[in-house]
Amino acid sequence: MGCVKFTQVIVMKNINKQLFFLFWGNFTIVLAGMGLFPILPLYAAQFGATRTQTGLYLTIMYIAITLGSFVPGWLAGKVPPRGLFMAAGIAGIPSLVLMGQVQTLWQLVGLTAVLWFCGGVGLALIAVFTGIAANKQQRGKSFGLLSLTAPLGALVGGAMVAWLLSWQDYATLFWVYGMTWLALPLIGLLALPKQQNDTKSPTKGERPQPKTVPLGQTFYLLTFISLVAATAMNVGRFGTTVSMQILSFSAESVASTATVSGLVAIPVTFYIGALSDRLGRKQILAAGYGLSAVGVLLLITAVHLWQFWLAATLILISRSVSDAVSSALATDLLEPAALGQGLPLLNGLTRAGGIISFVGAGVAMDYLGVMRLYWLTAALALAAAFQLILLQRRQHQRLLSSLTATILHRKPAISREPC
Structure with a gap:
């Protein structure tokens, strides 16, 4: 009996540790989105973007993050979720750094689309891993904590952007954000499970659920x-x-x-x-x-x-x-x-x-x-x-x-x- 309780404690500690890293990963992605979003129209204006072009720019960003959100579902059972998460984290790093080096508007649009696409993949996978890690009694609390990353990202991201732009320039700003994005592949490597068991076969005597x-x-x-x-x-x-x-x-x-x-x-x-x-x-x-x-x-x-x-x-x-x-x-x-x-x-x-x-x-x-x-x-x-x-x-x-x-x-x- 004591061994069972000890095992339960160890399992709960591992779950809480994983949820902590998932929160940190979610915060890293939201930090970039909430911090950079307000100043991207100003940055685009430096390359001659009109209001219509700026609206199109932001539209492309949202198309990218929407498509990225669907990718984990499309690749379910084909690509390991942990590997996909690490790939999205790695791809976002050069996108951020190069955004500070662009010379034309459409270079900025392309790199931002890649970054937002990677963010969509990462956020979707974090939600999946959170659903697996959180037990039924604390599932609402776990997802509630993830939702805190939006205002926290706005607070910290806004302060970071204001300070970095007053101290240096856009190139430095995007380089610093690129370094923060390094947390994502590290979280994937050290904290996420190698296999995902999110589907269960029906037990004996249990009717299989309809697909739709x-x-x-x-x-x-x-x-x-x-x-x-x-x-x-x-x-x-x-x-x-x-x-x-x-x-x-x-x-x-x-x-x-x-x-x-x-x-x-x-x-x-x-x-x-x-x-x-x-x-x-x-x-x-x-x-x-x-x-x-x-x-x-x-x-x-x-x-x-x-x-x-x-x-x-x-x-x-x-x-x-x-x-x-x-x-x-x-x-x-x-x-x-x-x-x-x-x-x-x-x-x-x-x-x-x-x-x-x-x-x-x-x-x-x-x-x-x-x-x-x-x-x-x-x-x-x-x-x-x-x-x-x-x-x-x-x-x-x-x-x-x-x-x-x-x-x-x-x-x-x-x-x-x-x-």
Whole structure:
């Protein structure tokens, strides 16, 4: 009995160690994304990029990270996940270093696409390894800790970028980030398991699960709402940089928006999961979408640095709420056998919102004007929040009809979806 307990302790220590390294790997990738994203439009402008070209540049980045996210699924059973993770880490290092040496806009676009593609591969694999390592009782806590890397990455990344640009130049900035990326192949080599056992054969007497499970109308509506909200949030992120560029703010000032917003969003992200358990996920999501609308509207009148800090903070909090709660809500809605099919679809469509927003924002700013685009973006965010409220009422009506049918001795199909 004592040997069994001792073995359990050793196993838990190994799992906690692996989760620590997975958190560190996730933070390394997000650090580059959150830190560099605000200043990349400014860097591209040095090579003559117009607003439309900048929007196309950011769109290509999001296409790359979306494709990278799907690669582990496409190569499942063909390439060892550990080797794929190490390859993505190694490929990202020269991409980062060379970004500081480019001479043309399209060299920058190509290298950034490679970096974002590698980041997508790495983030997807970290999620897979986390799901394997975390036990059922602590799975939510483990994924919640991963979501903390977004505001932490914004805080540390923004501070790094502001300090390095004030001290040196873009070449030094990208070289330092390249050195931080060295952590990824080391984590893959030292901390990740050599084999992945994420599929189990059915035991004797157990029916095999069907390959595809219906996801349900409510889930598809949630994915559409998430797509609309993600589009609005990404326009707000892009618009913050563009508005500051129009007002001739320095790159250090632009980077400071990531630092300040990350500092405020950290405690919100830490507690948002527990808050959604107590108050309801749809209510928290709707409130988060409303915050993004307020943040975008603040950009219309923003002229001082603190106003851009406030707008960026509201938009980042909205994104943190969406990341932390939307997957939990989808898990509530889906049958267990449908999680592997439904959650990647939700995450992929959320990133597709970045593609739509960046290509659309660049063109819309040139043809509609910046202020009109902000009004339209705020309306999209409010529409997403309103759709969630309608979804909540529909759930209540369905529950009421089910209870009424039960009293009348009928046999309704009671939904497992939460209120």
